[in-house]
Amino acid sequence: KAGVTQTPRYLIKTRGQQVTLSCSPISGHRSVSWYQQTPGQGLQFLFEYFSETQRNKGNFPGRFSGRQFSNSRSEMNVSTLELGDSALYLCASSFTARLAADTQYFGPGTRLTVL
Amino acid sequence: AQTVTQSQPEMSVQEAETVTLSCTYDTSESDYYLFWYKQPPSRQMILVIRQEAYKQQNATENRFSVNFQKAAKSFSLKISDSQLGDAAMYFCATAGGTSYGKLTFGQGTILTVHP
Numbered sequence: 066k067a068g069v070t071q072t073p074r075y076l077i078k079t080r081g082q083q084v085t086l087s088c089s090p091i092s093g094h095r096s097v098s099w100y101q102q103t104p105g106q107g108l109q110f111l112f113e114y115f116s117e118t119q120r121n122k123g124n125f126p127g128r129f130s131g132r133q134f135s136n137s138r139s140e141m142n143v144s145t146l147e148l149g150d151s152a153l154y155l156c157a158s159s160f161t162a163r164l165a166a167d168t169q170y171f172g173p174g175t176r177l178t179v180l
Numbered sequence: 181a182q183t184v185t186q187s188q189p190e191m192s193v194q195e196a197e198t199v200t201l202s203c204t205y206d207t208s209e210s211d212y213y214l215f216w217y218k219q220p221p222s223r224q225m226i227l228v229i230r231q232e233a234y235k236q237q238n239a240t241e242n243r244f245s246v247n248f249q250k251a252a253k254s255f256s257l258k259i260s261d262s263q264l265g266d267a268a269m270y271f272c273a274t275a276g277g278t279s280y281g282k283l284t285f286g287q288g289t290i291l292t293v294h295p
Contacts, residue, residue, distance in 0.1 A: 068224075096280070096281050097281075098281040098282065098283075100283075107285055107286070107287045107288065108271065108283075108285040108288075109285075110281075110282045110283065110284070113280050113281030113282060115280065115281070120280040120281070121279060121280040121281055121282050123282070153223065155225065157225075157281075157283075159281065162280045162281035163277075163280065164213055164215075164275035164279075164281070164282075164283065168227050168230070169227070169281070169283065170227075171217075171224060171225035171226070172224070173222070173223055173224050174223050174224075
């Protein structure tokens with residue numbers, strides 16, 4: 066079974082631009098979570114989607130948004146990029162997102178650099 | 181709210197020796213779960229071990245075991261017979277029983293394994 070895939074793997078943008086990152090979960094998984102990883106703030110939860118609905122959201126500004134499609138693939142969008150948005154963005158999928166009994170499987174991440 | 185603290189930014193161990201990584205946490209939830217994740221230099225995050233907080237018995241997965249002290253809110257990871265492939269960043273994380281898809285991570289511990 067193929068793992069979680071993320072595209073693109075690397076991205077360079079300039080301040081003020083917007084960017085869209087894509088995540089394809091493991092086949093059969095319906096939950097997709099997104100995390101931002103930076104040296105200073107560590108790993109921070111952005112949001113979670115299940116069956117095209119956002120069920121949980123972290124403490125990020127409205128410039129960060131996401132969506133999920135009927136095939137469970139997810140995209141996240143960052144508008145009006147700031148230098149501080151430079152980070153590794155990780156996507157994780159699970160069957161239900163109830164982490165009590167489920168495991169999140171992570172993708173390799175998208176490295177975003179904002180110049 | 182949940183917080184996770186890893187007080188050891190870096191640790192090192194000789195191959196075949198044992199090392200223990202520390203983690204303390206705080207949570208307002210009565211139902212929660214604890215995890216150790218490994219992030220090798222290739223960046224793909226992998227689940228090492230999980231612990232249900234309601235279980236008194238410490239989880240074990242091959243060479244990896246935890247020491248879960250619920251009253252002290254401590255969740256350390258012991259790696260026995262360390263191997264070169266164990267070199268990675270290790271993250272301690274927690275998830276609430278009612279929180280969808282959200283892991284709260286510590287800052288991580290870089291583990292170096294010396295041959």
